[in-house]
Amino acid sequence: MNNQFKKIHQVISSYIEINNEEWISYSSKFRVKEIRKKEIILSQGDICRDVFFVVNGLLRVFFVDNNGEEKTFHFSFENTFSTDYESFLKKIPSSYSIQALEDTTVVLMSFEMLHDGYKILRNGEKLGRLLAEEYFFIFNDKIQAIYTQSPIVRYNNLTRKFPNILQRIPQHYIASYLNISSVHLSRLKNSQ
Amino acid sequence: MNNQFKKIHQVISSYIEINNEEWISYSSKFRVKEIRKKEIILSQGDICRDVFFVVNGLLRVFFVDNNGEEKTFHFSFENTFSTDYESFLKKIPSSYSIQALEDTTVVLMSFEMLHDGYKILRNGEKLGRLLAEEYFFIFNDKIQAIYTQSPIVRYNNLTRKFPNILQRIPQHYIASYLNISSVHLSRLKNSQ
DNA sequence: CAATGACGATAACATTTGTTATCAGTTTTA
DNA sequence: TAAAACTGATAACAAATGTTATCGTCATTG
Numbered sequence: 001m002n003n004q005f006k007k008i009h010q011v012i013s014s015y016i017e018i019n020n021e022e023w024i025s026y027s028s029k030f031r032v033k034e035i036r037k038k039e040i041i042l043s044q045g046d047i048c049r050d051v052f053f054v055v056n057g058l059l060r061v062f063f064v065d066n067n068g069e070e071k072t073f074h075f076s077f078e079n080t081f082s083t084d085y086e087s088f089l090k091k092i093p094s095s096y097s098i099q100a101l102e103d104t105t106v107v108l109m110s111f112e113m114l115h116d117g118y119k120i121l122r123n124g125e126k127l128g129r130l131l132a133e134e135y136f137f138i139f140n141d142k143i144q145a146i147y148t149q150s151p152i153v154r155y156n157n158l159t160r161k162f163p164n165i166l167q168r169i170p171q172h173y174i175a176s177y178l179n180i181s182s183v184h185l186s187r188l189k190n191s192q
Numbered sequence: 193m194n195n196q197f198k199k200i201h202q203v204i205s206s207y208i209e210i211n212n213e214e215w216i217s218y219s220s221k222f223r224v225k226e227i228r229k230k231e232i233i234l235s236q237g238d239i240c241r242d243v244f245f246v247v248n249g250l251l252r253v254f255f256v257d258n259n260g261e262e263k264t265f266h267f268s269f270e271n272t273f274s275t276d277y278e279s280f281l282k283k284i285p286s287s288y289s290i291q292a293l294e295d296t297t298v299v300l301m302s303f304e305m306l307h308d309g310y311k312i313l314r315n316g317e318k319l320g321r322l323l324a325e326e327y328f329f330i331f332n333d334k335i336q337a338i339y340t341q342s343p344i345v346r347y348n349n350l351t352r353k354f355p356n357i358l359q360r361i362p363q364h365y366i367a368s369y370l371n372i373s374s375v376h377l378s379r380l381k382n383s384q
Numbered sequence: 385c386a387a388t389g390a391c392g393a394t395a396a397c398a399t400t401t402g403t404t405a406t407c408a409g410t411t412t413t414a
Numbered sequence: 415t416a417a418a419a420c421t422g423a424t425a426a427c428a429a430a431t432g433t434t435a436t437c438g439t440c441a442t443t444g
Binding site (some may be wrong): 385386387388389390391392393394395396397398399400401402403404405406407408409410411412413414 | 415416417418419420421422423424425426427428429430431432433434435436437438439440441442443444
Binding site (some may be wrong): 073089136142148 | 377
């Protein structure tokens with residue numbers, strides 16, 4: 001099996017039963033893309049045509065708010081999916097941009113192939129449901145964290161969960177992710 | 193058709209094709225529950241066993257944070273679903289409590305019947321997927337609002353979208369929903 | 385009907401967080 | 415390799431938001 005598809009196969013297999021034949025047919029439609037650091041693979045306002053699976057590297061999902069300021073919404077690490085799922089599903093302009101923070105390899109899954117999967121794979125609809133549910137869980141946790149945890153607690157949780165995040169992601173992006181200013185994060189860190 | 197099921201049939205029909213036979217078998221498992229004002233139908237920490245469909249009345253979804261303070265997370269109006277979907281799906285202790293703000297009638301859909309539906313209904317899995325997606329959209333919008341809009345803008349949007357909300361929901365719950373203090377909301381309102 | 389509690393406005397004050405600017409060290413780029 | 419851009423710390427100040435307390439009105443309850 002194409003080595004780049006190994007992990008994605010593993011992830012999908014954890015959701016549904018998929019046999020060899022199905023996988024060969026399904027994965028034949030994957031496309032692979034190399035993205036250079038700082039390159040943007042989805043621009044806010046464009047319709048999001050693909051779900052990206054990060055094989056290696058790192059993506060940043062962000063948007064520009066009404067005051068023209070970038071807000072970092074999510075970091076997509078290796079072996080996770082990244083997309084504007086609402087734009088992707090509804091074919092409406094994306095609210096987010098997605099940018100590579102490092103040279104990154106992604107597997108592209110188009111809307112068409114995902115929807116074909118609903119019919120072609122025996123458990124295609126189930127896969128769709130579980131993916132939607134999984135995405136939902138992420139957002140649910142995110143909202144709860146915002147409501148219940150102070151920025152510094154969220155920061156500590158983040159660095160505990162991803163110990164090398166500080167080596168890979170500039171601190172002001174993390175501040176933006178926490179929805180506080182970079183100055184404030186610096187203060188919080190150095191006074192706790 | 194049982195009149196209380198009319199709306200829920202309408203909503204489900206908007207998601208998938210469901211014929212009369214399927215509907216009769218499916219809806220026969222619904223249970224109806226009357227909840228008195230202030231009554232709690234889901235307690236934080238319990239496993240959420242049902243999805244609630246609000247026939248009439250009004251529910252408040254909230255949780256108690258680490259400082260012992262209630263944070264209102266969501267208001268469930270007529271003809272919408274309400275639940276702790278993560279607790280419900282994963283059978284883990286609920287992060288939320290759900291309380292009636294008015295005398296309320298709900299239709300209960302248990303985990304078992306929803307999952308039976310995945311098999312019994314021709315489009316059961318699709319229904320599950322679309323419900324998960326729909327729930328996801330709500331959360332996506334919620335997070336975006338938090339990141340991009342100031343509390344007073346969110347307040348104005350809320351009152352524009354639900355003009356009678358002020359008659360039905362105490363203001364301090366709305367403040368909690370906006371994640372600001374009730375004093376601050378009062379100030380914002382009366383100074384804009 | 386009286387007592388109690390819930391509700392929302394307001395004031396005074398404390399705390400948190402943002403803004404702007406500067407600086408030194410580092411990385412990127414031409 | 416030199417210039418430019420990026421990064422994070424820090425200080426000084428401004429703005430936003432929270433906390434506590436008080437008050438009058440209204441709704442609920444016994």
